[in-house]
Every structure is written in structure tokens, then in C-alpha cells.
Amino acid sequence: MVMVFDGKKFVEDKEKFLQQEFKKLVKKGDVLKLVSILVGQNQNSRLYISLKEKIAIRLGIVFEKREFPEDVNVRELIDFIKSKNNDFGVKGIMVQLPLPAAFDNEIVTILREIDSQKDVDCLTPENLGLLMMGRPWVLPATVRGIWEILGKAGINRKTIIGKNVCILGRSDIVGKPLANLLINLGATVTVCHRQTGDLVKKTKAADILISATGQPDLIRGEMVKKEAVVIDVGSPRGDVNFRSVASKASFITPVPGGVGPVTVVSLLENFLDLALQRAMG
The missing domain is CATH 3.40.50.10860 (Leucine Dehydrogenase, chain A, domain 1)
Incomplete structure (x- = not known):
């Protein structure tokens, strides 16, 4: 049976932790x-x-x-x-x-x-370069959120190695940096875009399918490998036809209530990390 990610609950737990950490910093002045x-x-x-x-x-x-x-x-x-x-x-x-x-x-x-030490969204050439080299200070907020969501699907630094990942979308803030992160972690990554041919062949080969195009219902059940992990980053309506894909996937994120709220809290996790790094000198 498919596991449907609960972004609201995930964010509530994250907020409790962040609130405690920010209070500690404020107490220090x-x-x-x-x-x-x-x-x-x-x-x-x-x-x-x-x-x-x-x-x-x-x-x-x-x-x-x-x-x-x-x-x-x-x-x-x-x-x-x-x-x-x-x-x-x-x-x-x-x-x-x-x-x-x-x-x-x-x-x-x-x-x-x-x-670059205040770049909470990982937008500067320096921070994007460090990410490409596998030595990031910080990840783009959506990329960080996706990686943490994958953890809820049982994907970690060990289990990602050798996985076939298909990313739809090649934006500078999601598709490209996400591909770099996963390649550096040992995944085999295919990035698809509007010029990509035989899209279904590529999506059906993916153990992990991540769509970030903003094109509603782009991904349908017949395009998805059985038991795949499916992450929908499409906004505002979602790229994935939820009902048909949920019948095939082992894990899926809904829209709304999936990647969106996690992206916001991930940005504030970046903010905490950078504040702590600055406090330590």
C-alpha cells in the first residue's frame, strides 16, 4: 500500500525543534x-x-x-x-x-x-559551485526539503547509491542542483525537459521520480514504475495525477500539503545553520 507523505505533520515537528534552537541563540544575545x-x-x-x-x-x-x-x-x-x-x-x-x-x-x-554566508536559498555562484563539487555549506530550500522527504521513504546516503532517479525540470533552483546533489551521493540521474524524447521510457525506469515542471497531470500511472518513490514539486496544482500514480507508487507526496510546506521550513533550517556557523566564527 502506498505511503502518502504528510507535509503538515512533518513541518509541525520541524518547527518545534527550530523554535527551541532559535530561543537558545536569542538568549545568547x-x-x-x-x-x-x-x-x-x-x-x-x-x-x-x-x-x-x-x-x-x-x-x-x-x-x-x-x-x-x-x-x-x-x-x-x-x-x-x-x-x-x-x-x-x-x-x-x-x-x-x-x-x-x-x-x-x-x-x-x-x-x-x-x-555567501547569508545566502539562505543557495543562489550565489559560490554556494552553487560548492554544491556541484559535493561540499555544500547550504542547499537550495526545495532541494533540502526533497532530500528530507526522501528520508521518510527510506532513502538515505547508503540506499541512494545506484538508484535510478528521473528528474523532470531543469531549473536553477530545483532540477539542476537536485541532480548535482544526487549524483554526488551516488545515484544515477536522468534529467528530462521539454526537448526530451521518449519521456515514458525514462520515467518508467526510475526508482525515484521527481517532477518539478508546473505542468498539471504530466505524470500518469502508466508512466511510473511499480513501487517507485514519486515526489511532486509542481506548483500550484501539482505535476502528478495523484489517483493513478498512487496505485503504482510505494511513496508519494500530495499537492498541496507535500513539498511546498517543507520547502518553507527548509529555508528556515538553512537560516539556522548559517546563523550557527556565523556564531561559531
Whole structure:
């Protein structure tokens, strides 16, 4: 019988632990501030920031939101990031992606300005490079969340070795870094995208199938290997036809209530890790 991952319960347990750890830091006199930067009026980004803000406040973190118009000058954005790099109380900085299309040629210029030791989303070239080399300080929040969810399916550093993994989607914040992580852990990874041919052959060969395309009902039961582990990262409706795939899988994440809430709490776990590293010097 398929195991359906309960993201709500998982996050509740994580929050209890994080609350205790943040209280310890505050008692030592640490200021814990997380800065969120939004450019433009993307409503999905606003919603995601709101979810992060609610949990951060519950955990005792000072959450600073800064919004810039779509036509903001890149220099103004960079100057703001640099000011937060130099603010000792700020332990984490995140630029909400995607940025407006006008910034496509400037995104690396902007993200590289974030202090890598405050980069809670693993967006800087330095931190992504360390991940690729197998020596990450921090993982992208969704990637960290997926790895922790896989643990609930019985996948760990030993059992991942030799597993066939199929990832659908090649974004810079999920598909590519997730593939790097799993390759470094010993999995055999296939990354599929819109130009991929014979998709069904690739998905049916996967012991672990992870879809992050945002295309509803892309994955159906006939595309899934029996007893596969299936992780649905699609937003907002999910990539996986839940009913047909659940009849084949051994483990599956629902949408909503699966990867989404875990991603938010994973970002705050990154924030804790970076705050502790900074406290230790």
C-alpha cells in the first residue's frame, strides 16, 4: 500500500525543534533577522513570502520585507543587498525568484552580491559551485526539503547509491542542483525537459521520480514504475495525477500539503545553520 507523505505533520515537528534552537541563540544575545527582497508584483512570489514570514515570526525571527518596483535600477538593488551584508543582525538574505524578465541579463550580477554566508536559498555562484563539487555549506530550500522527504521513504546516503532517479525540470533552483546533489551521493540521474524524447521510457525506469515542471497531470500511472518513490514539486496544482500514480507508487507526496510546506521550513533550517556557523566564527 502506498505511503502518502504528510507535509503538515512533518513541518509541525520541524518547527518545534527550530523554535527551541532559535530561543537558545536569542538568549545568547544574537539578533536573528531574515531579509526578503521582492522585485515587481508577482503574486505567487508575494504568497510564498507571506508563508515564510508567518513561520519566521512564529519562530521568533525578525522578518524584514523590502519591495522594489519592476523598473528599479540594478545599482540600487545591489546597494541594498550590500547594506544588509554589512548589517551584523541580518543572518539571512533572499532574493525572491523569478525576477522580472527585464533582469534576465543581470540575475547573476545581482545574486553574486549576496554574502555567501547569508545566502539562505543557495543562489550565489559560490554556494552553487560548492554544491556541484559535493561540499555544500547550504542547499537550495526545495532541494533540502526533497532530500528530507526522501528520508521518510527510506532513502538515505547508503540506499541512494545506484538508484535510478528521473528528474523532470531543469531549473536553477530545483532540477539542476537536485541532480548535482544526487549524483554526488551516488545515484544515477536522468534529467528530462521539454526537448526530451521518449519521456515514458525514462520515467518508467526510475526508482525515484521527481517532477518539478508546473505542468498539471504530466505524470500518469502508466508512466511510473511499480513501487517507485514519486515526489511532486509542481506548483500550484501539482505535476502528478495523484489517483493513478498512487496505485503504482510505494511513496508519494500530495499537492498541496507535500513539498511546498517543507520547502518553507527548509529555508528556515538553512537560516539556522548559517546563523550557527556565523556564531561559531
